Amino acid sequence: MIKEHRNDHGTPDTVLTSPSADSVDLEPRPMRADAARNHEKILRAAEEIFALDGVMVPIDLVAERAGVGIGTLYRHFPTKEALYEEIVITRIRGLIETADECAMNPNAQDGLCSFLREFAHQTTEKHDLFDALGQAGIDIKARFSDSFDELMTRIEVLRQHAVDAGGVREDVAAKDMLNLVMGSCYAASQSGNGDVSLQLLLDVILAGIKNTN
Secondary structure: OEEEEEOOOOOEEEEEOOOOHHHOOOOOOOOOHHHHHHHHHHHHHHHHHHHHHOOOOOHHHHHHHHOOOHHHHHHHOOOHHHHHHHHHHHHHHHHHHHHHHHHOOOOHHHHHHHHHHHHHHHHHHOHHHHHHHHHOOOOHHHHOHHHHHHHHHHHHHHHHHHHHOOOEOOOOOHHHHHHHHHHHHHHHHHOOOHHHHHHHHHHHHHHHHEOOO
16 A cells, blocks of 8 residues: 655655554455365365264374365364354354245245255254364354354244244244254163164144144
8 A cells, every 4th residue: 555644844655554453354265176176085084083972083194184284174174163163054054045045935934844854854864073173172052153053043034934824833933943953962872773864853843833724
């Protein structure tokens, strides 16, 4: 940035100054295709190994499972905490995108039900991973409260659309629906036939929230 000021003789001087923070483009550059692939491989490997062996495993085992060098891993995730955070944020972001897609369903009730089934699938699939993070003392809900609030806002939009269309009971809050689904996921995991049991429980929940008036 170029600025002009007056010197002691009253004549203008030209001075080069550093650009202000507001003038700098802070948008991150998109990753190259190979870097994006490595990023995804590291995340997938970390999810798998943390779920199986806990989050205290050495970080080089994550790199080995992902098939990348330790230097590549650290370029993407300078600390293990950064890796934890990216895993959680990626999952929440995926649910937000799913909620937005379901909100475009012309049948609002079907859109809500589709989201709840996908939420159940994600909860079941990532159960061991989030248990491992919790056992390591990571309070996921507290650390990512803003992201969870954004997700709940999207789910409430789905619920309200279904209520307005007359397909869902008005007295069942979005939080109640999620609690019912998460309880069903836990109950199904304790049974001998998890997926079959979960689908049955989801059918009961979805039938229960329908507006029968």
